[in-house]
Amino acid sequence: MILGTIFFIILYLILQYILSWIRYFNNLDSRLGDSTWRFSYDYPVLGQRDISDLDDKNFVRLRRKKNKIVLLMYSIVLIMFISSMGLLSKFLIFFFN
Numbered sequence: 001m002i003l004g005t006i007f008f009i010i011l012y013l014i015l016q017y018i019l020s021w022i023r024y025f026n027n028l029d030s031r032l033g034d035s036t037w038r039f040s041y042d043y044p045v046l047g048q049r050d051i052s053d054l055d056d057k058n059f060v061r062l063r064r065k066k067n068k069i070v071l072l073m074y075s076i077v078l079i080m081f082i083s084s085m086g087l088l089s090k091f092l093i094f095f096f097n
Contacts, residue, residue, distance in 0.1 A: 001094060004087040011080045018073045025066040029059060032066060039067050 022036050032040050040063040 001087070001090045004083065004090060008080065008083055008087055011076060011083065015073065015076050015080065018069060018076060021069050022066065022073065025062060025069065029062055031059060032063060037070075037073075039070050 019036060026032050026034055026036075
């Protein structure tokens with residue numbers, strides 16, 4: 001139970017670090033928007049490179065970096081949800097026994 005709590009706190013700190021990176025990327029270019037939980041507005045086409053890469057390479061690369069960080073954030077949130085269910089079940093077993 002203690003290790004689960006420590007693991008959850010570590011995941012929370014990692015999530016806060018990732019959220020600060022997303023805020024940093026949002027502040028670099030106003031075209032990315034202010035949303036923390038959404039991918040950028042211009043979605044890449046599956047199987048092809050972005051055509052807009054020829055127009056504005058810096059923005060497209062920044063958008064791709066932000067999209068990777070947002071995907072990492074969703075992965076951490078999913079791991080936190082699964083670990084919170086395990087931690088909650090250990091607390092309930094501890095208090096009901």
